Amino acid sequence: MAAFHPHRDALPAEFAVFPLSGALLLPRGKLPLNIFEPRYLAMIEDSLANRRLFAMIQPDPHGPANKHGPGLYQVGCLGRLSSFNETDDGHFLIALTGLTRFAVAEELPSRRGYRRVRADYTAYPGDLDLTPEPSGVEREAVLIALKAYFAGQKFDANWDAIHRMPDESLVVTLSMVCPFEPAEKQALLEAPTEADRAATLLALLQMGAAGSDLPPGRQAS
Numbered sequence: 001m002a003a004f005h006p007h008r009d010a011l012p013a014e015f016a017v018f019p020l021s022g023a024l025l026l027p028r029g030k031l032p033l034n035i036f037e038p039r040y041l042a043m044i045e046d047s048l049a050n051r052r053l054f055a056m057i058q059p060d061p062h063g064p065a066n067k068h069g070p071g072l073y074q075v076g077c078l079g080r081l082s083s084f085n086e087t088d089d090g091h092f093l094i095a096l097t098g099l100t101r102f103a104v105a106e107e108l109p110s111r112r113g114y115r116r117v118r119a120d121y122t123a124y125p126g127d128l129d130l131t132p133e134p135s136g137v138e139r140e141a142v143l144i145a146l147k148a149y150f151a152g153q154k155f156d157a158n159w160d161a162i163h164r165m166p167d168e169s170l171v172v173t174l175s176m177v178c179p180f181e182p183a184e185k186q187a188l189l190e191a192p193t194e195a196d197r198a199a200t201l202l203a204l205l206q207m208g209a210a211g212s213d214l215p216p217g218r219q220a221s
Contacts, residue, residue, distance in 0.1 A: 004080060006099065008128055014108060014118050016043045016054040017076060019069070024185040025056040025077040025098045026197075027127040029172045035092040039113030044081070044092050046112065052081040055117070056096065057104070058182055066107065068115050074104050075190050078119070100127035101189065136195025137167040142202050146174065148209035153179070171198045180204055 018033075018040060025031045035044050047054045055078045063071025079096035086092060102119035110116060143162070150157050165173065175188040175197065184204055191197035 004082075005130065006080075006128070008100075008121070008125075011078070011100065011121060012051065012053060012119075014116060015078065016047065016111070017057045017072070017115050017117050018043065018054060019057055019059045019072055019115065021059050021182050022179075022185060023056055023058070024176045024189060025079050025096060026172045026175060026189065027077065027098045027100055028130075028168070029098045029176050030082065031056065031079070031096045031098070031176065033094050033096060035094060036090070041090075041092060042112040043114040044084075044094065047081055048084065053078060053099075054081070054096075055079060055102070055119075057117075058186055061182075068107055068110055072104060072107070072115075073186055075101055075186070076104070076117075077101050077189065100124055136193070137171055137198040138202060139167055139170070142170065142174075142198070142205065145202055145205035145209055149178070149205045152209050152211070167198075168194060171201055174205075175201055178205070178208075180208075 023031065023033075035041055043054060055076045057076030058073050059070040060073045061070075063073070065071050078099045078101075080099055081094055082097040083095040084092065085094070100121060101124040102121050103123055104117045105120040106118040108116040108118060146157075146162070162170065171194065175185075180188070188197055188200055188204075191200050
């Protein structure tokens, strides 16, 4: 097992969550974050003192709000705080490495202003397994769609680095960094298998590329 990679039996039952729309963390992905709100500075301080674990989750615009804040999607991703720097203006620059998805079993009372949940991991038994498996990625189709998507978005890309990525890293990285809508990000997170996520990513890239070809006022929604 890789250094710092937890065993399933060692996963915490309760932890902090960082609700951030459009921010996607996936198992084995790495998400950079700039932390500056007081409640999330407190969350990072507490995480550093307690196993360096907290989770990313998206607010659900259609979910009911509660006393803790906006409604949340029911699936998020637990991460490990894998790098940490302080800035002169009091920010924390961190990287969060994805470990495993979870379902929210219950929202708990907040602590120092940040939200906390009790987690249910049972739907995601394979997320912590680092054994390589066939990815099911239609790599050539993904790359063709990606070039069209980036052209429509007017993005530059390091194609040498992209071509060197293994299939799984390619899907995880593109899923996290492409500017998809929050509901689309959530669909990528909740895809049951890596092959399902790759298929969802391909469909989103193709739809995004097709939408960018439409005249102004007729973009795909």
